[in-house]
Amino acid sequence: MISVGIWIVYPAIRTFARSFFDRSGTDFVWFDNYRTVFTSSTLLTAIKNNAIWVGVVPALVTSIGLVLAVLTERVRFAVAFRIAIFMPMAISLFAAGVIWRIEYDQAPERGAINAVIAGVHDAIVPPGALPSALPSTTALAGSPRQGFVLRTPTEPGELALLGLTGILPQDVARSAKQATLPQPQPGAIAGVAWRDFRPGGGTSGVVEREELGLPGLTVELRDRAGRKVGTTSTGANGTFRFPKLESGEYEVAIGAASFRQPFGGLSWLGPKLITPAVIAAYTWIWAGFALVIIAAGLAAIPRDLLDAARTDGATEWQVFRRITVPLLAPVLTVVFVTMLINVLKVFDIILAVAPDSVQADANVIALAMWRASFGGVNDFGLGSAIAVVLFLMVVPILALNVRRFRREL
Amino acid sequence: MASVTYDDVTKEFDETVAVDGLDLEIADGEFLVLVGPSGCGKSTALRMLAGLEDVSRGQLLIGDRPVNHVPPAERDVAMVFQSYALYPHMTVYDNLAFGLRNKKVPKGEIDQRVRNAAQILDMESLIKRKPKQLSGGQRQRVALGRAIVREPAAFLMDEPLSNLDAALRVQTRAEILKLQQRLGTTTIYVTHDQIEAMTMGDRIAVLRGGVLQQVGKPEELYTRPRNVFVARFIGSPAMNVVEVESTSDNGRDMLTSKGFEIDLPEGMLAKVSTDGADGLTVGFRPEHLELSGADDGSGRARIPAVVDVVEYLGDEQLVHLHAGEVPLMAKLSVDAGRVEIGKHVTLALPLGKLHLFDRKTELSATSAGP
Numbered sequence: 001m002i003s004v005g006i007w008i009v010y011p012a013i014r015t016f017a018r019s020f021f022d023r024s025g026t027d028f029v030w031f032d033n034y035r036t037v038f039t040s041s042t043l044l045t046a047i048k049n050n051a052i053w054v055g056v057v058p059a060l061v062t063s064i065g066l067v068l069a070v071l072t073e074r075v076r077f078a079v080a081f082r083i084a085i086f087m088p089m090a091i092s093l094f095a096a097g098v099i100w101r102i103e104y105d106q107a108p109e110r111g112a113i114n115a116v117i118a119g120v121h122d123a124i125v126p127p128g129a130l131p132s133a134l135p136s137t138t139a140l141a142g143s144p145r146q147g148f149v150l151r152t153p154t155e156p157g158e159l160a161l162l163g164l165t166g167i168l169p170q171d172v173a174r175s176a177k178q179a180t181l182p183q184p185q186p187g188a189i190a191g192v193a194w195r196d197f198r199p200g201g202g203t204s205g206v207v208e209r210e211e212l213g214l215p216g217l218t219v220e221l222r223d224r225a226g227r228k229v230g231t232t233s234t235g236a237n238g239t240f241r242f243p244k245l246e247s248g249e250y251e252v253a254i255g256a257a258s259f260r261q262p263f264g265g266l267s268w269l270g271p272k273l274i275t276p277a278v279i280a281a282y283t284w285i286w287a288g289f290a291l292v293i294i295a296a297g298l299a300a301i302p303r304d305l306l307d308a309a310r311t312d313g314a315t316e317w318q319v320f321r322r323i324t325v326p327l328l329a330p331v332l333t334v335v336f337v338t339m340l341i342n343v344l345k346v347f348d349i350i351l352a353v354a355p356d357s358v359q360a361d362a363n364v365i366a367l368a369m370w371r372a373s374f375g376g377v378n379d380f381g382l383g384s385a386i387a388v389v390l391f392l393m394v395v396p397i398l399a400l401n402v403r404r405f406r407r408e409l
Numbered sequence: 410m411a412s413v414t415y416d417d418v419t420k421e422f423d424e425t426v427a428v429d430g431l432d433l434e435i436a437d438g439e440f441l442v443l444v445g446p447s448g449c450g451k452s453t454a455l456r457m458l459a460g461l462e463d464v465s466r467g468q469l470l471i472g473d474r475p476v477n478h479v480p481p482a483e484r485d486v487a488m489v490f491q492s493y494a495l496y497p498h499m500t501v502y503d504n505l506a507f508g509l510r511n512k513k514v515p516k517g518e519i520d521q522r523v524r525n526a527a528q529i530l531d532m533e534s535l536i537k538r539k540p541k542q543l544s545g546g547q548r549q550r551v552a553l554g555r556a557i558v559r560e561p562a563a564f565l566m567d568e569p570l571s572n573l574d575a576a577l578r579v580q581t582r583a584e585i586l587k588l589q590q591r592l593g594t595t596t597i598y599v600t601h602d603q604i605e606a607m608t609m610g611d612r613i614a615v616l617r618g619g620v621l622q623q624v625g626k627p628e629e630l631y632t633r634p635r636n637v638f639v640a641r642f643i644g645s646p647a648m649n650v651v652e653v654e655s656t657s658d659n660g661r662d663m664l665t666s667k668g669f670e671i672d673l674p675e676g677m678l679a680k681v682s683t684d685g686a687d688g689l690t691v692g693f694r695p696e697h698l699e700l701s702g703a704d705d706g707s708g709r710a711r712i713p714a715v716v717d718v719v720e721y722l723g724d725e726q727l728v729h730l731h732a733g734e735v736p737l738m739a740k741l742s743v744d745a746g747r748v749e750i751g752k753h754v755t756l757a758l759p760l761g762k763l764h765l766f767d768r769k770t771e772l773s774a775t776s777a778g779p
Contacts, residue, residue: 308494310481311459311565312508312555322507326498 012391019384023377033385043386046363049275050393053346053364058339060283062332065290069298070320072291082295086288093285097352100281104268104353114265127262129216130171136163136196137205144259153224153249159184160191160252163205164214167195172212175236179213182239189250193217194238213238217258222251269354271361278353278362282346290335297331298324337401344394365390411472411562412437413458413595418467420453420619427453429619430467435597440589442610443599445642450619451599455565458597459488471562482511487556491568493548495540501527501551502536508559526558529588546577557588563595570605582609603643607631615639637771640692640764646727649737650692652768664691668733671710674760689774692764695727698739700748701757710763712737712756716748730754 022029037043068085072078088096105111108118135141135148140162142148154160159182172195179194193214194207202208214234221230221242229250234240242250268277301324309319325332347366354362359371365386373383415433419426428450435441443451456462458469460481469476476484487508496504505523514522527533530550540548549569556564569585570578586609589596600606606613607627615622615630615638623635627643634640634648641647653664653671655678662673671691701711714730714737721743728739728748739756741748748754765774 302492302494304490304492304494305496307456307459307461307481308488308490308555309496309507310461311484311486311488312559313482313511314507315480315482315511318511323496329498 015384015387018380019388021381023379023381025380029381033382034389036382037385037389042360042363043368045360046365046368049362050344050364052275053279053343054340057279057282057286057343057346058336060279061286061290061339062294062336064283064287065294065335066325066328066332068287068291069294070324072295073298082288082291085291088285089288091285093348094352096281096285097349100277100284100349101269101353101355104277106265106267106269108263108265111265111268113268114263118263118265121263125260128256128258128260129173130164130167130214130258131261132166132168132171133164133259134166136165139163139205142253144261145256147220147254147256147259149222149251149253154189154191154252155249156189156245156247157184157186158189160189161205161207162191162193162219162252162254163196164193164254165195165197165204167197167214173215175215176212176238177215177236178209179207179211179238181207182241185241185243187245187247188241188243189221189245189252190239190241191219191252192238193219193234193240193254218255220253220255221245222253224249224251226251269358271358274354274358274362278350281353282343282349285349286339286342290339293335294328294331297328301327333404337397337404340397341394341401344390344397365393411595412439412470413563413597414468414470415454415458416468416470418454418457418469419465420450420457420462421465426619428457428616431616431619431621433614433621433624435595437595438593440586440596440598440609440611442606442613443597443616444603444606444610444613445601445616445622447601449616451601451616452567453619454616455488455567455597455599458484458563459486459565460484485562486565487559487561487563488565488567489552489556489569491571493540493552493569493572495548495551495555497540500537500539501532501543501554504540504551505554505558508555522558522560526554529557530554545573546581549573549581553585553588557592557594561594563597564589566596566598568600569598570600571602585609604645607643613643615642617642633773634692634764635773637690637692637766640766640773644694644696646695646738646740648692648694648764650690650766651735651737653689653691655689664689666691666733666735668714668731668735669710669712671712671758671760671763674708688768690766690768690771692766693758693762695738695740697762698737698741698756698758700741700745701755708760710758710760712758714754714756716750716752716754719748719750721747730756732756 018025019033020028020030022032072081075081091099102110103112106114108114131144133144139151140148141151148162150160150162179192181192182190184190192207195212195214196204198208198210202211213236215236215238217234219232219234219240220228223229230242232240232242267273305323305327306319309323314322345366346364347370350359350362350364350367351370359367363371369383369386369390371377372379372386413435415431418428418431420428431454443454445451453462457464458471460476460479464477471484471486496507499507502523505526506519509519509522523536524533527536530553532547532550532554535543535547535551540551543551549572552569566585570581573581582605598609610627612624612626613630614624617638623630623639630639630643634643637650641650651666651668653666656663656665657678662678664671664673712732714732716728716730718729720727724743726741726743726747728741730737730739737756766772767774
């Protein structure tokens with residue numbers, strides 16, 4: 001009783017009283033702190049985020065736990081699998097947060113998640129051969145996003161010079177040779193695409209010695225209406241040729257695919273994605289808890305009941321929906337309510353995952369309380385007011401839980 | 410409704426063989442009892458038919474349809490479990506309706522069939538209750554009701570009476586029989602209780618260690634058991650089984666045990682088909698023993714014995730005795746007077762009730778009975 005008095009009752013009363021005083025604790029300010037809680041934009045963000053957490057996480061964790069428990073029930077290595085899923089529970093939330101912060105790094109070279117996405121993305125949509133290339137002269141119009149096209153139309157018998165620059169030496173293909181100017185041919189458009197850059201100077205727009213051809217580029221030929229009438233690939237010396245053309249004017253272009261940038265990574269830790277990102281990390285940690293509890297509940301369901309339902313003509317899905325889930329309802333409620341309370345108190349993982357710059361966007365009530373009290377502002381009055389608000393939000397859930405607990409006894 | 414066929418069905422669990430080459434044909438409308446001691450594979454055989462266990466080898470047919478790979482939901486059989494397996498979160502009504510709802514039967518028809526089943530089983534007043542609020546007997550009824558409401562091709566019953574008290578069990582036994590006769594649905598009934606088997610089955614299949622021992626009508630199993638196991642399993646108390654040596658001397662056939670001798674009618678031993686070398690086992694039922702009077706004629710063996718224990722049952726007494734080194738059991742009428750412990754008595758045994766078995770194979774050598 002004494003320890004409850006010292007560690008719980010006294011601080012609670014003191015916090016409640018303190019919430020009516022200003023930052024220094026000397027002036028009684030009535031409800032000013034509470035007004036701040038419900039008017040300041042950072043605190044409103046915190047309340048909004050908390051609502052998202054409460055709305056999403058308990059349901060998500062419970063359903064993931066349920067699905068995993070049912071799926072691993074009849075698997076050979078169920079125990080090993082469950083241990084693996086349960087592992088994150090053994091890590092402190094803060095350490096887990098640090099792990100996820102690294103995994104969420106935007107650069108695919110550092111962040112594991114963006115690395116995976118980049119791997120998939122670049123496999124489906126490969127980056128262009130020359131992501132950094134730009135035209136060497138104004139003869140080429142366009143942008144890396146649209147591709148480049150020769151400003152002046154070309155007629156059969158003429159040459160098309162596609163000079164590019166800004167290409168990093170390592171981006172030039174190994175097979176590249178000295179660029180050459182092809183011979184013009186009647187009835188055909190020939191041309192060259194080359195790296196129009198010579199160390200120590202040179203004239204742009206002119207094929208010179210030591211300037212390399214750009215092999216493997218896809219060159220498109222379009223008619224005046226912009227329709228594509230042919231594509232070809234450049235050779236080792238950068239030359240290409242569209243033979244047997246009807247007379248008329250054509251546009252020679254290099255498509256945007258050649259200049260496509262590799263996947264740069266999603267900014268998980270940016271202000272927009274930070275809350276979903278932290279929720280995913282948090283779910284990863286707690287899914288194991290849900291799995292273990294629900295699996296225990298599942299094991300307690302008599303086999304006969306499921307067998308009876310199966311012989312009663314129920315498909316596996318009907319058995320799950322109409323027998324398993326209703327019988328698991330008490331266990332699911334325990335998991336759900338536990339998660340609800342956990343989520344209302346969520347704090348450390350946000351502090352760990354979210355960089356300082358986006359903490360205001362990732363803010364939740366418990367974190368706001370900490371930031372107001374200890375995060376540099378040291379406004380214990382406001383912090384206490386936030387704490388009281390949080391307390392009032394938890395009370396109904398606790399009351400519900402206690403009542404349920406009593407009924408079960 | 411349909412017949413059921415086990416065609417050389419085998420079930421293996423890792424190392425152990427639970428059911429070994431079971432061949433069994435159950436006719437349409439028949440009540441077949443699968444009986445055997447626990448672990449004999451009878452439940453496994455039933456669960457395979459329900460689709461709850463895979464068949465390792467062989468073929469299972471319901472009607473003409475092979476069902477080895479048909480999921481339980483599509484086999485059109487209804488199973489009654491020992492634990493009843495009522496859905497605890499549903500009312501009796503919903504328990505009965507569950508199977509029909511799965512099959513998307515129209516609501517009106519469900520209602521009619523559920524009420525009909527409830528009426529048959531005399532439980533209309535219980536329909537809104539949950540299983541928790543029912544007694545054991547009532548739960549058992551709901552479990553039965555859940556099966557009959559489906560009007561399936563076959564009922565599978567897995568020891569449905571084991572959780573009832575003795576009085577209720579006898580009563581329910583009769584009810585199940587009546588119900589089955591009324592509905593005429595093929596029924597396969599698993600039990601370890603030979604009395605249930607004898608009283609209920611049109612035919613009985615005795616299983617032991619996954620191997621079918623004998624199939625037949627109850628009286629067939631009682632009077633002509635094919636081996637020592639069936640002989641001892643069917644009938645209560647169990648048959649006396651005694652190892653004997655057979656001798657044939659000057660046309661006088663004799664069986665000699667370590668406690669008594671039996672003179673056989675002339676020529677009887679010649680009919681016995683054994684390899685001879687291994688000797689015989691003789692069996693006789695306790696209820697066929699009588700206290701010997703003075704006027705016993707031929708056709709009866711006389712066995713002198715000493716009474717060890719008497720279990721008095723009112724109209725009968727179960728007497729444990731020993732004849733020499735051989736322990737025996739006799740079920741005697743009390744009309745001839747109560748026997749007393751320690752007394753020497755002489756038991757008479759009609760030779761027609763003797764069963765002879767090959768001692769090594771334990772197979773019936775000949776059934777001396779009619």
